[in-house]
Amino acid sequence: MANKQKWKVFFLLFVTMFLLGGIQNTKGLILEQVQHDINLDIGQIGTLIVVFQIGFLVASLLTGYLTDKKGLKIMMLTGSVMMAAGLIGTSLAYGILFFFGFYLIIGVGIGSMLVSIVTVIPTFYKEKSGMMFNISNAMFGVGMIVTPLILQQLFSHDISWRIFYVGIAVIVAIIIIVLASLKLDKAQGMEMHLSDFVCLLKHGRLMLVICFIVFYVAAEAAFLNFFPIFYGSLDISGSSTQDKMATAAYVISSFAVLFTVGRFIGGFINMKLGDRKTLILFSLFSLISIVISRQFAESFVYLFMVFGFSMSVLFPTASAAATKLTDKSGSAMGLIYVASGLGGAFAGWLIGQVSQLYGVSVGFNLIIGFVAISFILTLFIREKTVTS
Numbered sequence: 001m002a003n004k005q006k007w008k009v010f011f012l013l014f015v016t017m018f019l020l021g022g023i024q025n026t027k028g029l030i031l032e033q034v035q036h037d038i039n040l041d042i043g044q045i046g047t048l049i050v051v052f053q054i055g056f057l058v059a060s061l062l063t064g065y066l067t068d069k070k071g072l073k074i075m076m077l078t079g080s081v082m083m084a085a086g087l088i089g090t091s092l093a094y095g096i097l098f099f100f101g102f103y104l105i106i107g108v109g110i111g112s113m114l115v116s117i118v119t120v121i122p123t124f125y126k127e128k129s130g131m132m133f134n135i136s137n138a139m140f141g142v143g144m145i146v147t148p149l150i151l152q153q154l155f156s157h158d159i160s161w162r163i164f165y166v167g168i169a170v171i172v173a174i175i176i177i178v179l180a181s182l183k184l185d186k187a188q189g190m191e192m193h194l195s196d197f198v199c200l201l202k203h204g205r206l207m208l209v210i211c212f213i214v215f216y217v218a219a220e221a222a223f224l225n226f227f228p229i230f231y232g233s234l235d236i237s238g239s240s241t242q243d244k245m246a247t248a249a250y251v252i253s254s255f256a257v258l259f260t261v262g263r264f265i266g267g268f269i270n271m272k273l274g275d276r277k278t279l280i281l282f283s284l285f286s287l288i289s290i291v292i293s294r295q296f297a298e299s300f301v302y303l304f305m306v307f308g309f310s311m312s313v314l315f316p317t318a319s320a321a322a323t324k325l326t327d328k329s330g331s332a333m334g335l336i337y338v339a340s341g342l343g344g345a346f347a348g349w350l351i352g353q354v355s356q357l358y359g360v361s362v363g364f365n366l367i368i369g370f371v372a373i374s375f376i377l378t379l380f381i382r383e384k385t386v387t388s
C-alpha cells in the first residue's frame with residue numbers, strides 16, 4: 001500500500017469506528033425518545049432492536065464472505081451508501097412501519113461498514129492484530145463518550161433526534177468521498193468459495209470464540225439499549241423524568257470513558273497476558289462489577305462505569321484470537337459480527353419480552369446471566385495459531 005494512501009486507510013478506520021461507536025451508544029437514548037414520539041411500548045422496542053440486529057447479522061454474514069471475494073473497498077462503499085440512506089429515511093419516518101424498515105437498513109449499513117473496515121487490521125497488521133484491534137476499538141469508545149453528550153445537549157435545547165441522524169448521514173457522505181479515492185494494493189479480493197466459508201463453521205476452536213462473542217455482545221448491547229429505560233423506570237426520590245434521562249446519558253458516557261481507556265491500554269494488556277488470560281480475567285471482572293453495580297443502581301449509579309472498563313478489552317481481544325485461527329480474515333470477521341448480531345438480537349428480544357411481562361428491572365437483570373455465561377466460556381478457550 002502506497003504511503004500516500006495510508007492516511008486514507010487510517011481516516012476510514014478511525015472515523016468509521018468513532019461514528020459506529022456513537023450510533024451504538026445513542027440507540028438507547030434515541031429509542032427512549034422514539035418510544036414517546038411514535039408511541040412504541042417496551043415490547044415493540046425489543047422487537048425494533050431485533051429488526052436492527054437482523055439487518056446487522058445478515059450484512060455481517062454476507063460482507064465477510066464478499067470482502068474476501070470482492071475486496072474491502074467495494075463492500076465498504078456499499079455499506080456506507082446503505083447507511084446514509086437508512087439514516088436519512090429514519091429521520092423522515094413518522095410511522096412505525098417506515099421507522100422499522102429504515103432502522104433495518106441502518107443495521108445492514110452498519111454491519112457492512114464495520115465488517116469490511118475492520119478487515120484492514122488482520123490484512124495489514126497480522127502480527128500486531130491484538131494491539132490494533134484494541135486501538136481501533138478505542139476510537140469506537142471515543143464515539144461512545146462524545147455522542148451521548150452531544151445528543152443530550154440537543155435534547156436540552158429541544159432539538160429532535162432526527163437532526164442528529166441527519167448530521168451523522170453527512171459524516172457518512174464524507175467517508176464515501178474518501179473511500180471513492182482510495183486505492184489498495186492488498187485485500188482487493190481473493191479466490192474464495194462458499195465451501196471455504198462453510199469449513200470455518202466446523203472449526204471448533206473458532207466456534208468457541210464465536211459463542212463467547214454472542215454472549216459478550218448480548219450483555220453489552222442490552223446494557224446500552226435498556227439502561228436509559230431501566231433507570232427511567234426507577235422511583236428515585238427528588239428526580240424527575242428529565243433528571244433521570246440526563247443522568248442516564250452521563251452514565252452511558254461515563255461507561256464509555258472507562259470503556260475507551262481500557263481499550264487504549266488493552267493492546268498492551270493483551271501483549272503482556274496473551275489472549276486467553278486477558279479474556280478470563282476481564283470476564284470475571286465484568287461479572288463482579290455488573291453484580292455490584294446493579295445492587296447499588298439507585299444510590300450510586302456511576303458504578304456502572306467500572307463495568308465499562310471491565311468489558312473494554314473483551315471484544316477486540318476475542319476478535320484477535322479468532323482471526324489468528326484462520327487465514328480467511330474477511331470471513332472470520334464476518335462470523336464475528338454475525339455473532340454480534342445474534343447476541344444483540346437475542347438480548348433485545350428476550351429482555352424486551354421479559355420486561356413487558358415482569359417489569360424492566362427483571363429484564364435488565366438478565367445482563368448478569370449473559371456475563372456469567374461468557375465468563376464460563378473463556379475457561380475453555382485455548383490459544384493456538386492454526387490455518388483452515
